[in-house]
Amino acid sequence: QSALSQPASVSGSPGQSITISCTGTRSDVGVSKYVSWYQQHPGKVPKLMIYDVTNRPSGVSNRFSGSKSGNTASLTISGLQAEDEADYYCSSSTSTIQVVFGGGTKVTVL
């Protein structure tokens, strides 16, 4: 199972919106209801930001939103803030009930 494809880096100015893509295949993202997004600050534990493609856990800002079209899922961060600077990983369940992560995207707030 190959890793999902994410851009290595995305940047934006405070207040702007950015979108991170996560491209898989018909065997994972394309057929999955279980796409998740995680935020990880340096030296910290990953934090679940989006689950089941579009849902936000309690306590996660509504500036974070998720979507999916075909084999590509996306995470959008609106109203970008300095604290959003971190690494972001997508994950998806697969047709064999396994999990695959994306390679990660470094978000920089300019």
Added chain:
Amino acid sequence: QVQLVQSGAEVKKPGASVKVSCEASGYGFTGYYIHWVRQAPGQGLEWMGWMNPMNGATNYAQKFQGRVTMTRDTPITTAYMDLNRLRSDDTAVYFCARGGDIAAAGQGYWGQGTLVTVSS
């Protein structure tokens, strides 16, 4: 509150085995899958497999098949990940994470991570 507390850092020689524990509290241990994920220094997250604490069923990533074993001790609400025939490229932080009540769901709670260093 949900907590996953992992065992401490380990230093192992190539060819040895390591067993990392993950003690769960604050929820019904047998109701949620436990996943193991690792992260090599400066690298991304890599899924290793899941274990169903209800019945001990497991599903391992192909890369780790034959080298990893995930088990649990239900009375003490602890999950274990055993990795053998260690190589230098197994040096990583190993995380346990609680999934949902189905295997495919995302991982909402994570342990603090256990650094395993493989070096001669």
